[in-house]
Every structure is written in C-alpha cells, then in structure tokens.
Amino acid sequence: MFHLRVIVPNGRTDAVLEALRRQVGAAHVVLLRGVAMDGAGDVVEAAVAREAADAVVAELCRLDVDHVGGITLEAVDTVLSDAVDRAEHAAPGDGADAVVWEELLAKTGEEAKPSVTFQAFLTLACVLASVGVVTNSPVTIVGAMIVGPEFGPLAALAVGLVRRRGDLLRRAGLALALGFPVAMLVTAGVTVLAEFVGLFDRTAVLSAHQVEFVYQVGPYSLIVALLAGAAGMLAMTSAKSAALVGVFVSVTTVPAAGYAVVAAVLGEWDRCLGSVVQLVVNMIGIVLAAAGVLLLRRRRVGDDRPLVSG
Template sequence: MIRTKFKRILGWSNRRIEEIRKGNSGDWAWLTVKPMPLAVLNRKLWKVAEPALTYYVLLALSVVIATLGLLANSAATIIGAMIVAPLMGPILGMAFSVVMSNRRLLRRSTLSLITGTLMSIAIGAVICRLVGIQTLTPEIIARTSPNLLDLGVALAAGSAGAFAFSRRDIADALPGVAIAVALVPPLSVVGIGIALNLQSVTFGSLLLFLTNLTGIVFSGGLVLLLQRYGSIDRAKKDCWLQ
C-alpha cells in the first residue's frame, strides 16, 4: 500500500513538472542581456573618461566628503564619498583602450586619471591642514597597509565594473562596484599623510591606490576581451605611441 501511494505521488509530481516545463517553454530571447555594440560602448567610455568640468566637480566633492569622513572616523560618510566618485570611468576607459589599442582614448583616460588623482591628493592635504587634526583615526590607518585581499577586491571590482559597463540593463551595479574598490579614500589618505608629514601613511595609501588601479585595469581588460571587444593582438600593441 505504501509503495502504491508512493508511485501515485511520484506520478503526480512528474505530471506537474511536465506541465510547468511546457507552460514556460517558448522563445525567451528577449530576456537575454547581450553586450553593447562596440560603437556604443566606445562612445559611452569616451564620455565618462572626458576630463570635463562635471568630472572634476564630482571628484572634488567626493574627496571633500571622504577626507572629512576619514578625519571624523565615519564609515558611512566614506561610503557616501565612494558613490559620488567618478574615477571608475577613466580607469575602465584605460582598460578598454588597451584591449582595443585605442591610443586617443588611452591618452584621454590617462589625462583624466592623473589630473584627478593630483587634485584629490591636494584637496585631502588642504582639508587636513584646515581642520588641524593631528591624530590618525582607525579609518585612516586601515588604508595604509595594502595586502593581497585588497588586490583580490580590485580584481573582482574591475571585472564587475567592465561587465556592468558593457550591459545596458545592469548599470545599477556600478555604485556597488565603486563602494567595493574604494578609489577615493586612499587618495585622501595620501593627502593627509603629506599634510602631517607622515611618509609611511603617504606611501602606504598610495600603494593601495595603485594596487586598486592595476587590478581594475587588468581584470576589466580581461573581461572585455572575453566578451570579444578587441583582441590579444591589439592589446599587445604599444598604445602610448602615435
């Protein structure tokens, strides 16, 4: 009797599974999220890598928020600064330009990144001087000793950023990527280290920023290559020379 009842239950389950399968069959191609066309992604990255007034204003405000958050030891304030920061644009522009051997975009992205980096460090140093705080908070100290975990985060964030940038429907993931990789706070700490004349703080936080930068460019370029943007042959070319 138990065996008969079990067979009935099994038969009913199989029929329900088959009904569900048939009910959900059909053409679901509209749900497939495909990579952006090359021309569209190129225009998008050209726009976000532009050293325009909007880029510098947002970056400056982000650095102000991050520096004050670091000096006040406020993690929530620092997270807010990461969301505002527009640095992911030029860095992913660098990754894309390398795999595509696009020299003009590489120069444009590099210019935005270098000028933005120098401006961020200067703002961090000025704010530290104006506030006059001489002690290092735990939030500052946490960004002076990079390790392999930081590199792992940068690699994952670069992959996520490149993947999100190449898809129209998942751009909402980009703020999360910015929070994860935390590009602006290390630059603020560099400025704080310069203002307080603490070389260990300056070089430690600068190393963290460079670690993040390298990880994002490498993994972002790899993800773009896997999506058939560019090629290994193009990536091997010297993009820095005209």
C-alpha cells in the same frame, strides 16, 4: 532592444535597406525619403535586438554611412510587438550577454573626458574622504566612494587597451593624471585649514582604527580591485548600471587619495605611502580585470572585427 536611425545620402539607401533585411535581429524597418535636412538624403529607422546591434552597426560602417551620413542607437526599454519578439528570438545569443562596442566606446569615451564636472566630483569625493578619515567614519568614506567618478576613465583605459584605441587611452590617462593631483591638492588645502582652526585632533586621527583599511595594503587589496573591475565592466557591457554602485563602494581609490593627503599634512609618511600604493594597486587591478572581461566576452562571441569608426 535599440531604436536605430540612419541618415543616408541619396544613392546608398537601397544598400542600407538590404543590409537591414539580411539581419534577423532587425524589425519594423521604416524608410522616410528626402526628409534629411542636413544634406540631401533619406532616413531609415528600425528596431534592432541588442544581440544584433553590433553586427548591424558594423555593416553600416562598412557602407561608410558613419562618415557620409549618420547612425544613432537609442536603447528602448519596452516594445510591444510580435515582430520584435521574433527578431529577438532569431538573433544569435542573448541580449544580456551582447557587447555593443560602439555603445561602449561612446559611453567610456564620454566618461573619460577631463571635464570640469569630472574634476569637481573627484575633488568633492577626495575632500569627503578626508573628512571620513579625520572623523574615523567609514560611512563617510563609503559616501566618498560613491561620489567618486574615477571608474569611468579606468573603464575607458580597459576599452582602449582591448580595442587598441590610443585616443581613448590618452584621454582617460590625462583625466586621471590631472584629476587626482588637483583633487589631492585642494584636499590638502582644506585639511591644513581644518587643522589650523582646530577641527580635528592629530592623536585622534592617528589612533583611528575603523579606517586603517585605506592605507593597509595586502593581497585582498588586489583581489577586491580585480573583482570590482570585472563586475564593473560586466555592468557596463550588459547595461546593468545599478550594479555599478556596488563597484564604487568596494574599491579603495578615492579614500586612499584622501587618506594620503591627511597623512602627508600630519607628516605620517609611512601611512601616506601606503595609501598611494593602495590607490595604484586598486587602479591597476580594476583596469586589468575590466580588460580581461572584455577579451573573454569578445572571444566568446567570436568578435574579431576592428572598429572602423573613430
């Protein structure tokens, strides 16, 4: 269930109210006249079933409210109301299966920004992965997988491909194209320093067997990436955020970047190349599977409407 708040300029309020009345998934419509401080206008609020939210937002956008006013959707976990129960029952489909495209665009767009925070998390994850490599510790590598923020831009690439959003593709591509090289460069500096002060033994690193999966590319590398990408996009579109932790643990992206750096510092170029290939295979597999899930879900609900808001 969503709480919907719409800021409407004078003269368009009746059209907004009529649009909400036509939606079987809307309940508790409230009108507050003349309360908008940013320009003369009214505020309309309503409870909207998740499975009807995309249709409601699309209708409001057709009324140009997203440009002349404002639309806010806020997820609500608990609502005690018979009217809301009837609205959810009347709305077509199931809330768990509904894709709210504007919500997904906002979420992936925010996570795809090449921000300082994103870079910091990615760098820390790569350094942590390098520690897992030199200490032959799969547990540390799993920790690096969880810390890594790279699934956000990868999901944004999938959404951008499906929705043909060039701005989202550019933003996510920039985050990855800048993020990984910078993180790997910092990790290389840390690894060189650790080798100089004798924190790890070259022979011990090269003989480590528990972390060989990082640079050994095979059919299962792509299979796991495809499964993880599909699960990750399902989790994002169904608001099952807890499932994303399993996605983070299953994909070998950050560990591959960390291993590539350690192998390069040690002059093991075969292992370095294998790690880079592993990284690329995983990222491509995630994006393709995530885009495939979005295409299947859009076809299932018959959603062929283009988004009109930017």
